[in-house]
Amino acid sequence: MNKRTALLSAVIASALSLSGQVTFINEAHAVLKITRPSQGQLGNVQINPYGYAPLTAVIYLKQQQPKDMIVTVLGKGDDGVPISYPVGEQMMRTHDGVPVFGLYGDHLNLVELSYTLDGKPVTETYKIHTQPVVGPSVEGQVHSYPQVTPVAVDSEFQDRLYWVNHLPHNSNDPLLIRAGGGAFEWDRWAINFITDTQGEVRWFLDHNKMHDINVTQKRGVIMGVHQTDNGDIIFGQGQRYYRMDLLGRMIIERDLPAGFIDFSHDLQEMPNGNYLIRAAKQNYVRPDGQVVDTVRDHILEVDPHGQVVDVWDLNTILDPMRDALLIALDAKAVCLNVDDNAEGINIEPDAPFGDNAGVGTGRNWAHVNSVDYDASDDSIVISPRHQATAIKIGRDKEVKWILGPSEGWNDDLAKKLLTPVDKRGKKLNCSPQGKCENTDFDFGYSQHTSYVVPEKGTVVTFDNGDGRYHEQPAFAESKYSRGVEYKIDEKKMTVKQVWEYGKDRGYEFYSPITSITQYQADKDSMMVYFASAELFSKATTKPKLVELGYGSQDVKVELHIESTTPRQPSYRTTVIRPNKAFQK
Missing domain, CATH: 2.60.40.3100 (Arylsulphate sulphotransferase monomer, N-terminal domain)
Structure with missing residues (x-):
């Protein structure tokens, strides 16, 4: 060891004052190997x-x-x-x-x-x-992070963990707007965290790693979060979809297939390992020859390697010109386009193309916010917010049934409407707008998450309730939202309502946008997340998460979440089970 190397060794050891050792490769290189004592019999x-x-x-x-x-x-x-x-x-x-x-x-x-x-x-x-929990800073904050308050927790459900997909606005939105239609400018910061039943954050996703408004592939809104059967987490954001494990190890970070754009709302893993992805089509040629970017109206099936297996083009399967519900919506809250100054809703065929609620390909005519797979007959079930409560479509791209009011469907699609029946199977007398006499049965309006429950043979949805009966009520405070479960008889083409929750909670729980209803097989329960409750309050938005015993009004968990600003909803929650992630 020459004098220079010896001096370097002494300086490093003195400066760090650590219990380590310096290993010399040769006179020109020195490697400092810090050996910290382990806390146990394993490593550091x-x-x-x-x-x-x-x-x-x-x-x-x-x-x-x-x-x-x-x-x-x-x-x-x-x-x-x-x-x-x-x-x-x-x-x-x-x-x-x-x-x-x-x-x-x-x-x-x-x-x-x-x-x-x-x-x-x-x-x-x-x-x-650990370091403190950190979220994005936005204008009008009263909290640095959403606050979760437990209202009720049954001892059997104390171990529940919920992933909260929260949606603060992006203060830098005006920095980058793309001309040409589509939903590219739909962009928000991501707050994604896991809360326990005491309201403590036990995991969060570093938003700075995921989102950058100045980078095309990092714009968008993190949505469609699900825990897969092997415990991984899948979700999408803008022009990409992702798969990661609960330690944050990124497994897939992949662009949408060529020619498809603007993921939002939902993706699902199928039993064969493929993904169902709700996206849109770039440079779509309309029947009139105009070329547009479509909006939330395509479903892709993509294999684990990113190859496109199948495509459901809803412009050719459904009717993009149907406006029965669209003309009744509250323009102040069309999904995340929350605008206090909006008056009326423009559904003219010659309205500007883009993320605008309106009829015709190239506008937000369908707004599909969930997609699910029914393995019993190789079909998909979608929730098109601006059309119907739920629609089932086969592999052959033929509609199997439509759950929704009868007003406005063309002759071919009208044949696929399910007939509402009471609990004894007797046909109900319902208006074209969906109001049924002498019954608790009701359709979902501007709903979210129409999911299949194979364990029960049912479909559940979150009935947001805006545009109920294709109208706006005289008093906004009379609106309500519900979690709802339906039993469908595909042979008889009938539907009956078997459960609901939320109507009695009234306007305090009314959630005009976002939200989820999802069955939980492990505890035979139903989770309902009123994700935009109190959205129109001058104070902070206050989502409500409720989990109930199956088929009952028995509340097992109730958590109230206070957003960091007004007009700041959540998107969804999903139950997280560590056992699925780590026991392999």
Whole structure:
């Protein structure tokens, strides 16, 4: 070792004052190897190992092979909710360590590991301190992050974790607008976090990693969040769709297939591993020869490698000129286009093309906000907000049934309308606008998330309630929203309503846009998220999340969420199950 190298060694060791060692490769290179003492029998801890999820960590294996691993992130304080899950050997190999999920922000977390090593049982505790939870800063904030308040939590549901897909506005929206139609300018910051039943944030997605208004492929709105059967998370944003695991390891970050644009609202993983993606078509040639970018009216089936398997073009399957519901909508709240100054709604065929509620290809005539797969007959079920409660379409692109009021359908599509019946199967007397006499039956209006429930043989939807009976009521405060479940008899072409929740909660729970109803098989329950409740209040928007025992009004969980500003809805929630993600 020459004098220069010796001096370098002394300077580094003195400056860092760490218990480490300096290893010299040769006289020209020095490598400082810091050896920190491990907190347990495994290796050191890396927080946020993949850069996307700051409240996660990996405890490295240090080439050891623990078995029967159980991770428990202890709850904070007396009422804190512990998060516990098994970790399989495949997951430990994937991360070269033990995945830690569910940490609190700005907290010294205690993480208990229970496992066997060389045949001997081990229980040890690791301490992991995290940085604060951080969200985007926007004009008018009264909180730095959405506030979650538990109202009711049944002990059986205490371990619930909910991913909240929240939608603050983007203060920089005017910086980049694209001419030419479509929905490209539809853009918002992303606040995506997982809350426990005490209202504590236990995971969040770093919005700065996901969103950049100045980069085409990072514009858009994160939507369509689902946890797949193997525990991964899928979602889309603008011109891309994604798959990641709960540690934030990005598995797929892929552009939409060529010729398709403007993802929003929903995508689903099919049983064969393909994806159903709600998108739009670029440079679409209308029957009159005009070339437009369409808006929320195409469904793609894409295989795991990004190859397009099939396409449902709703412009040729449905009727883009039907306006029965469109003319009745409140123009102040057409999905996320919330505009206090809007008066009336322009559905003229010669209105400007683009993300405008109106008839004709190239405008927002369909507004499909969910897509689901029915494996029983290889069909899709869609929720076209501006057309009907739900529509089922086969692989052959033929409509199988339409759940919605009868007004305005052309002759071919009118034949596919389901007939409402009461609980005894007797036909109900309903007006063309959907008002049925002497019954609780009601259609969904401007609804979201029409999903198949194969376990029950039903379809559930969130009935937002705007434009009910194709009109606006005399008093806005008489509006309400509901979670609804329908039983459909495809042979008889009938439908009956078997459950609803929310009507009695009134205008406080009324959510004109967004929201979700979803069955939860693990606890035989129904989750209903009133994601834009109090949207028109001068104070902050206050979404409400409710989970109920199946088929009942028995509230198992009720959480109230206060947004950071007025006019700031959530989009959806979905239940997150760590066991699915890590037990492999």
